[in-house]
Amino acid sequence: MARFHPLPVAAVDRLTDDSVALTFTVPAELREEFRHAPGQHLALRRRTDGTEIRRTYSICSPAPAPGGDGPSTLRVGVRLVEGGAFSTYALKEVNLGDEIEVMTPAGRFTLDPAPGLYAAVVGGSGITPVLSIVSTLLAREPRARFCLIRGDRTAASTMFLEEVADLKDRYPERLQLVTVLSREEQQAGLPSGRLDRERLAELLPALLPVDQVAGWFLCGPFGLVEGAEKALRGLGVEKSRIHQEIFHVDSAVPAEAAPAPADSTVTARLDGRGGTWPVRDGESLLETVLRNRPDAPYACKGGVCGTCRAFLVSGEVRMDRNFALEAEETEAGYVLACQSHAVTEKVELDFDR
Structure with a gap:
């Protein structure tokens, strides 16, 4: 917990x-x-x-x-x-x-170090989790290689510039580093510009054997991550090999949907204890649980971080949006409590699974 x-x-x-x-x-x-x-x-x-x-x-x-x-x-x-x-x-x-x-730590945008070729496309602060992934992988697994493609506005705005350069110096044969600046020309390397879908579709096959990459890690603003995923899918990469974490999503008003059934309730198990509470009109299931269990896990409340992930034991819910759970997680029955609204009169969630 x-x-x-x-x-x-x-x-x-x-x-x-x-x-x-x-x-x-x-x-x-x-x-x-x-x-x-x-x-x-x-x-x-x-x-x-x-x-x-x-x-x-x-x-x-x-x-x-x-x-x-x-x-x-x-x-x-x-x-x-x-x-x-x-x-x-x-x-x-x-x-x-x-x-x-x-x-305490959370999140499933992770890599268990293993031999093979891995790659990441990151934008701006999206370098942060990938820095941990790359440094851990290369230190623990001598048979692993990594291709890091990062996009930033300018060199002066690039986070962890020295840390990434140190990794490149430490593992020159196993770390391939490609930097693209959108608002500044570089003396060497790729021309300036955004890393959009069209550019990545041309760039990635020129940099590495796309079909041999064991795992792709996409992190940063929604537009970059969405474009990179579409480029990879267009290049024949299986969805199971693409991992995403989105840092910035523009606020959007969810489409109107049918209100929750009258007298609907949510039963939640959290840290080994359960309870059942009425759902107020318009509130998410997380808000219902928080009114009664302030220790329920959450962070962003925007469907991005995944901290409030819970297993849907029974009932049906509607999620307004989901930028945190992988397809296999939703297929397995997991939902984001912050974005979930009751569709049936009774809903049961388990935060402990």
């Missing part, structure tokens, strides 16, 4: 004018709880003026080896979002020694 713990800030490193890396110290007694797979994320929580703010940020540090100790530190990357309450706080107010409430 995901839980929050206050962790002290061990370092605040300025990456670019609009991004920082926060490093947290993990005390010995919590290191097992904060053991993470490469690519997972942390939800950070702050309470201000009586309001609780939660935001999710990917871990960029390598994952601990199986069987060894859990991590003594955790590092995340934060990019400033216009009007963003938490990102503004992270960039302008957080200092060394401050304590921030941090949820």
